[in-house]
Each structure stands twice: as C-alpha cells, then as structure tokens.
Amino acid sequence: MIIKSTSPFDLSRKKNRWSEKLIKLFLTFAGIVSIFTTIAIVYELGKESLLFFSLPEVNLVDFLTTTTWQPSIGKFGVLPLVTSTLITSFFAMLVAIPLGLGAAIFLSEYASERTRKVIKPILEILAGIPTVVYGYFALTFMTPILRSIFGENKVEIYNMLSAGLVMGIMILPLISSMSEDALHAVPRSLRDAAFGLGATRLETSIQIVLPAALSGIIAAVILGISRAVGETMIVAIAAGSGPNFTFNPFKAAETMTGYIARISGGDLAYDTADYNSIFAIGLLLFLITLLLNMISRKISRKYREVYE
Amino acid sequence: MTLEDNKQWAIETEELDIYYGDFRAVKHVSLQIEPQKITAIIGPSGCGKSTVIRAFNRMNDFIPGAHATGKVLFRGQNIYDPKIDPVQVRQKIGMVFQKPNPFPKSIYDNIAWGAKINDYNGNLNDLVEESLQKAALWGEVKDQLQKSALSLSGGQQQRLCIARALAVKPDIILMDEPCSALDPIATLKIEDLMRELSKNYTIIIVTHNMQQAGRASDYTAYFTMDADRAGMMVEYGVTSQVFTNPRNKSTEDYISGRFG
Numbered sequence: 001m002i003i004k005s006t007s008p009f010d011l012s013r014k015k016n017r018w019s020e021k022l023i024k025l026f027l028t029f030a031g032i033v034s035i036f037t038t039i040a041i042v043y044e045l046g047k048e049s050l051l052f053f054s055l056p057e058v059n060l061v062d063f064l065t066t067t068t069w070q071p072s073i074g075k076f077g078v079l080p081l082v083t084s085t086l087i088t089s090f091f092a093m094l095v096a097i098p099l100g101l102g103a104a105i106f107l108s109e110y111a112s113e114r115t116r117k118v119i120k121p122i123l124e125i126l127a128g129i130p131t132v133v134y135g136y137f138a139l140t141f142m143t144p145i146l147r148s149i150f151g152e153n154k155v156e157i158y159n160m161l162s163a164g165l166v167m168g169i170m171i172l173p174l175i176s177s178m179s180e181d182a183l184h185a186v187p188r189s190l191r192d193a194a195f196g197l198g199a200t201r202l203e204t205s206i207q208i209v210l211p212a213a214l215s216g217i218i219a220a221v222i223l224g225i226s227r228a229v230g231e232t233m234i235v236a237i238a239a240g241s242g243p244n245f246t247f248n249p250f251k252a253a254e255t256m257t258g259y260i261a262r263i264s265g266g267d268l269a270y271d272t273a274d275y276n277s278i279f280a281i282g283l284l285l286f287l288i289t290l291l292l293n294m295i296s297r298k299i300s301r302k303y304r305e306v307y308e
Numbered sequence: 309m310t311l312e313d314n315k316q317w318a319i320e321t322e323e324l325d326i327y328y329g330d331f332r333a334v335k336h337v338s339l340q341i342e343p344q345k346i347t348a349i350i351g352p353s354g355c356g357k358s359t360v361i362r363a364f365n366r367m368n369d370f371i372p373g374a375h376a377t378g379k380v381l382f383r384g385q386n387i388y389d390p391k392i393d394p395v396q397v398r399q400k401i402g403m404v405f406q407k408p409n410p411f412p413k414s415i416y417d418n419i420a421w422g423a424k425i426n427d428y429n430g431n432l433n434d435l436v437e438e439s440l441q442k443a444a445l446w447g448e449v450k451d452q453l454q455k456s457a458l459s460l461s462g463g464q465q466q467r468l469c470i471a472r473a474l475a476v477k478p479d480i481i482l483m484d485e486p487c488s489a490l491d492p493i494a495t496l497k498i499e500d501l502m503r504e505l506s507k508n509y510t511i512i513i514v515t516h517n518m519q520q521a522g523r524a525s526d527y528t529a530y531f532t533m534d535a536d537r538a539g540m541m542v543e544y545g546v547t548s549q550v551f552t553n554p555r556n557k558s559t560e561d562y563i564s565g566r567f568g
Binding site: 112113187189190191192193194195196197198199200203207208211212305306307 | 365367370372395396397398399400402403405407409410411412413421422425426458469472473476
C-alpha cells in the first residue's frame with residue numbers, strides 16, 4: 001500500500017518562536033547583570049584600595065603585619081581587626097558546626113518523617129530572624145550569662161565570646177539545613193547495604209552516609225564560615241567598637257566588618273585615610289572568603305565519596 | 309508438604325503476617341528453609357516476595373509503618389521477639405540487594421568495613437582475599453583493591469556485594485532479585501556462584517525470572533495474592549516438582565507463562 005501525503009510537510013520552514021527568544025534574552029540579561037555587578041564591586045574595591053595604599057603614611061607590609069590600628073596617628077596595622085574577626089568566627093563555628101551537624105544527622109538519619117517535617121521548618125525560622133535581633137540577644141542575654149559564669153571583672157560588657165556564640169546560633173540553621181539536604185540525598189540503598197551487614201544506625205550514619213554527603217556538608221560549613229566572617233550587625237552591637245589587638249575572647253575588640261560599618265555610617269569626609277581604609281579592609285575580607293572557598297573545594301575534592 | 313518434621317531448619321516462619329500501616333502485605337506464611345540449599349521465592353509483582361525475604365533479617369524495620377505478627381524462628385529464637393537485637397540478626401543473616409549497592413569506597417574497604425564494625429580481630433587482608441575468592445571476584449580485582457568499587461561493572465559490583473556479605477560470616481544469605489539489573493552473562497556468573505556458595509551457606513533468593521528459579525534453586529516457594537491483595541504462599545516444594553508437576557492451578561498458570 002502506498003501512503004500518499006496530502007499536505008506537504010516542509011521541515012525547512014522555521015517557525016518564529018518569539019516567546020523563546022524573549023525568554024532567552026531576559027535570561028542572558030540576568031546572567032550578565034550578576035556577573036557585571038561582581039566585576040564592578042571588585043573593581044571599585046580595588047580602585048579605592050589602591051588610593052589607600054598610595055597614601056604616604058600607608059604601606060602594604062605595615063598594613064598586614066603591625067598590630068595597631070589608629071588612623072588618627074597614622075597607624076594602619078590591620079591585624080587587630082583580623083584577629084577579632086577570626087576569634088568571633090571561631091566561636092561561631094564552635095557552636096554551629098557540632099550542633100548543626102548533629103541536628104542534620106538527627107533529622108536525616110534518626111527522626112521519623114513526621115518529626116523531620118515539623119522540626120526542619122522550625123529550624124529554618126531561626127535563619128529568618130534579623131541579625132540585629134541576634135545582636136541585642138547577644139548583648140542583653142548572652143553577655144550577662146557569660147558575666148555571671150566567668151565573673152564580671154573578667155568579662156567585659158562588649159566581648160568577642162558573646163558575639164561569636166550568638167553568631168553560631170544564627171549560622172546553625174544554615175549548616176544544619178544544608179547538611180541535612182546533603183545527607184538526605186544519599187541513596188537509601190547505601191544505608192540498606194550497611195544495615196544488611198549488621199551496622200548500627202550510628203555506624204551507618206557516621207561511616208557511610210556522612211562521607212557520601214561530605215562535599216555538600218563542607219559546602220555548608222564553608223558558607224557558614226563565610227557568613228561568620230562577613231557578619232556585621234551582631235559584632236557591631238555586641239563585640240565592641242574600637243580595634244583591640246587581643247586573643248582574650250572576654251575582651252571587647254572590633255572586627256573588620258564592625259569597623260567598616262562604623263566608619264561608613266559615620267560622617268567622615270571622602271578621601272581621608274580612614275575612609276579609604278574601609279575599602280582596603282573590604283578587599284581583604286573578600287580575599288579571605290575567596291581563600292576559604294578555594295581551600296574547601298580542595299578538601300571536598302580530596303575526601304568526598306561520589307556515590308553515583 | 310514433603311518436608312519432614314523435627315528438623316533443624318536454617319530459618320522458618322510461623323503464621324507470619326506483615327503489615328504496612330493497616331495494609332496487610334503478607335498473610336499466614338509458614339515456610340521452612342532447608343539449610344545449605346537454595347530456596348527461590350517466585351510469584352507475580354506485588355505478591356509480597358520481597359517483603360517476606362526482608363522479614364528474614366528485619367530489614368522491614370526501616371520502612372515506616374511496617375510491622376509483623378507471627379514468628380520468624382532462627383536457631384530456636386523468634387527474631388521478632390522484643391528482646392532480640394536486630395543488628396545481631398543481620399550479622400548472621402546477610403543480604404544482597406536488587407541493584408548492586410557497593411559503598412563509594414575502595415574495593416578493599418567495601419569488604420573490610422562490615423568486618424571492622426563487627427569487631428573482627430583476624431587478619432583483614434586475608435579476610436578480604438578469602439571473601440573475594442569465595443565470590444569469584446579475586447582474579448579480576450586482586451591488582452586493584454584500592455580502586456573505587458564504583459569503577460567495576462554491574463556484575464562485578466554485585467559479586468562484590470556478595471563478597472561483602474560473606475566477609476561478615478553469615479549463616480544465611482538473602483538475595484532480593486540480585487540479577488534483575490544485570491545482563492545474561494553476569495546473571496549466569498551469579499547463579500554459578502550461588503550454586504558454589506550453597507555448599508556452605510543457606511541461600512534464599514527472590515526472583516522474577518522463572519528460568520532462574522528453575523535453573524538455580526533446590527526448593528521453590530510460589531506466592532500469589534488473595535482478593536485483599538495480601539501476598540500468600542500457595543505452593544512450596546522441591547523445585548523440579550513445583551515446575552513439572554505443580555499441585556496448584558495458579559502455580560501452573562504462572563509457571564507456564566499464562567500471567568505474571
């Protein structure tokens with residue numbers, strides 16, 4: 001039987017799909033905007049930092065190695081700001097990593113589906129609390145507790161420990177939620193295999209599921225650290241204002257972000273050394289988070305267990 | 309049933325009912341498994357084959373809402389007794405799953421892990437070699453023990469999973485459709501391996517593949533479901549008898565390919 005085609009079917013005639021084109025144009029535009037903004041920010045940071053470093057009283061080596069930050073007398077050693085950033089971030093991670101991971105493992109491996117569905121959104125609400133609230137929480141709740149535990153003469157009203165701990169509470173839901181997603185994505189078949197060999201829930205969670213989810217968990221931890229390093233409001237309120245080179249977490253010390261917030265919020269004239277310095281500090285902050293990102297990629301590539 | 313009484317079975321069920329929530333998935337299963345033989349469980353989809361095999365080492369515990377009534381007797385103890393530690397049950401009754409599921413670790417660690425968590429205090433290297441030998445995989449992987457298990461082919465991965473189960477030194481190995489994701493050649497290799505292993509281990513296999521049950525098993529249990537969609541065993545006996553001279557009409561229809 002011969003089938004005769006009644007209407008010619010011309011494959012070469014292209015349809016004009018306007019909506020496709022429009023959407024593509026919009027998406028390209030969105031992509032370009034985000035890339036362009038990043039480039040512009042880096043450019044602006046670099047340009048203003050260059051102005052700062054070209055000032056006669058500033059040089060890069062002193063900036064990175066000396067421990068006094070007093071622009072009024074021409075001392076620009078950034079280390080006190082860096083150490084207090086690192087100390088507050090350290091205490092934040094001390095709270096956020098173990099508790100966040102613990103919560104994630106509980107939710108993913110131990111809790112029933114019902115418990116998980118109730119608890120996870122509650123945990124995520126924590127992430128929605130404005131950081132300024134956390135700041136006052138640190139100052140008016142955490143600090144008095146610390147002072148009553150360690151003694152009022154030891155713990156200053158503004159101190160890094162309080163800010164760091166509360167920052168940890170703020171970051172906790174981020175780490176637990178992201179880690180939980182990573183753990184939950186590990187296929188059930190791996191858990192079955194482990195249980196089938198007579199593994200307990202703990203052995204299965206820690207030795208099989210956790211390594212398989214490691215790259216996601218490390219990503220969560222790094223994002224957490226980046227947030228801690230970049231967090232401003234809590235440290236500005238609770239960690240104290242005024243650079244202070246100390247490793248004592250009970251003392252007040254201003255972080256890099258706290259300093260930037262204070263200077264940019266104040267009424268300093270353009271083109272003073274103080275004003276330009278915030279760009280240099282911003283650039284340094286950016287480089288620190290960039291470095292953390294690169295390290296984390298290395299770590300996760302080395303230790304992760306790819307399951308598919 | 310031709311099987312005699314008062315015998316030491318490898319494992320047996322008595323009036324086993326398994327529920328998922330309110331739904332009864334398996335009804336009144338009383339099944340005695342011969343030690344050091346291969347017992348195949350066959351039947352159409354949804355007849356509760358996998359549910360039953362997973363009851364033998366309490367893998368159903370991980371399915372929310374699943375619970376069982378009746379008994380599963382292993383060495384004289386009901387493994388569903390509240391006093392029983394399911395972790396220890398699974399050390400004695402190992403399992404191989406439908407899809408090969410090696411850990412994303414090295415070949416060596418895949419075998420050694422089960423032994424390590426069970427406080428094995430012999431020589432791990434020897435155990436790994438011995439287990440891989442038994443699973444007929446040693447020759448193919450002996451020079452690449454540190455390579456990822458996921459670099460192996462599907463058939464090799466499944467034999468690795470068998471080796472991994474053997475390393476824990478179980479009495480019984482449960483296989484839940486172990487060849488359904490494999491090609492015919494890999495399937496035959498697994499069947500040869502099962503035959504070899506049955507000299508020392510009791511093997512229970514769920515299979516969709518009737519030819520496989522006919523070829524590879526000593527005993528066959530045929531399951532189907534009743535009007536409430538609850539799975540139940542309708543025929544059990546020596547494989548050759550079940551296949552050539554089934555007592556039940558439904559078994560005959562299934563085996564001759566009229567449905568299923």
